[in-house]
Amino acid sequence: MFTIGRNTDYASRIVLHLACLEPGARVTAADIASRRLIPSAFIRRIVSRLSAVGVLATVRGSGGGIALARPAAQITLREVVEAFEGPLSLNVCVASPAVCPLAVTCPVQQAWVGATQHLAAFLTGVTFGDLAREIRDPQSVP
Amino acid sequence: MFTIGRNTDYASRIVLHLACLEPGARVTAADIASRRLIPSAFIRRIVSRLSAVGVLATVRGSGGGIALARPAAQITLREVVEAFEGPLSLNVCVASPAVCPLAVTCPVQQAWVGATQHLAAFLTGVTFGDLAREIRDPQSVP
DNA sequence: CGTAATGTTACCAGAATAGTAATCTTTCTC
DNA sequence: GAGAAAGATTACTATTCTGGTAACATTACG
Structure with missing residues (x-):
């Protein structure tokens, strides 16, 4: 969790x-x-x-x-969240792709980017x- | 983050x-x-x-x-995530509303429930x- | 039986979290 | 100007979580 x-x-x-x-x-x-x-x-x-x-x-x-x-x-709720949690990023490779040597072509990384964007959009709307x-x-x- | x-x-x-x-x-x-x-x-x-x-x-x-x-x-990606993170729940009051004495009528809690559901739906789709x-x-x- | 593989448990160091406390700074009121 | 009321800042602590290591147990093939 x-x-x-x-x-x-x-x-x-x-x-x-x-x-x-x-x-x-x-x-x-x-x-x-x-x-x-x-x-x-x-x-x-x-x-x-x-x-x-x-x-x-x-x-x-x-x-x-x-x-x-x-x-x-x-x-927005997003603003408040990011004030304490930092920029939304559901996996470390989203915020800093460099940490993962596989990230360049990693489709899971792409999925995490997408999920993060979806969540961000939702929280921006509240x-x-x-x-x-x-x-x-x-x-x-x- | x-x-x-x-x-x-x-x-x-x-x-x-x-x-x-x-x-x-x-x-x-x-x-x-x-x-x-x-x-x-x-x-x-x-x-x-x-x-x-x-x-x-x-x-x-x-x-x-x-x-x-x-x-x-x-x-699905969701399955893998939940295997290690437990049921998706972006705030503790989503998984167990009892912990927050204000939760019953708390609109922020509702927002977190919504955000959790959105995220879950996205991850289920991958x-x-x-x-x-x-x-x-x-x-x-x- | 020996070896190659997964299963399970215990352990550890470091970081993060939640919370407490003490002290500093600003500004109002009298 | 003194004192009190309020936020600002910093340091500290205890507990839990996390990432990782290591050792041992179990299973199964040949």
Whole structure:
């Protein structure tokens, strides 16, 4: 079973949480941590990374907090995943074909490239605008 | 970057190698190991697992070796992957929703289920018959 | 029986993962 | 300006996973 890491999972919860609030709403990381069951000492790094990548906008200091850097509809699940997992690549030979001496003419490598592209396309098609809408209006996605 | 493990990669090389031979051909694991650059002390476990799963048929003893248990066209890449990675599940909450207390109504979980299904469908559509044909006749797949 | 082959198990070193903790920096409020 | 609130950064740890090695057991042919 090869899966995304906990970081990525937590990150998507954070973005989803913000996507469900009023546009531009700002809350503290600690608040999200408690509501979304994320270890509070952990969320720091996650938020920091998401802001470095341009998904979140943070404000330091008293009264500060975090908000989406863009409308939720413009944030894709793929972006969040790649912020923590790196560029999508289902096999090492996809990201760096040089590591496999057989790769040049290897049809399995081609298959992995195709699978990676399919997955990437799917994740690009999922925005947090969509996901937030599902919560507000569950029957919209049968 | 979340990728398949080396086991899975090696396994696909083994199956591909056999798929390129005459149907029913039997060769030794050590032979494949040397030709396909797989650590020879490693290939035992891989072959063993592939035969337990019904992809390979092995014959012990002197003069023995390994062969495909079925025609290559009936062996999918998904089968080989799942033999080593377990059931496809891009997030833990896909395989076991119980681990996430939020999962019941979590739209991100739904997204992961969808992504997993897409990937599974793609990998099911890739057979080693196809892959072997690409080697013999490279221009068949532009 | 000896040899050639797979099957199985145990083991190990290094890396990754999940999580904790401490400290630094910024900025608001009083 | 002091203090507190908040994010930023870094270091650390314990556990698990991974890739790989090695040894031994089992099977079967001749």
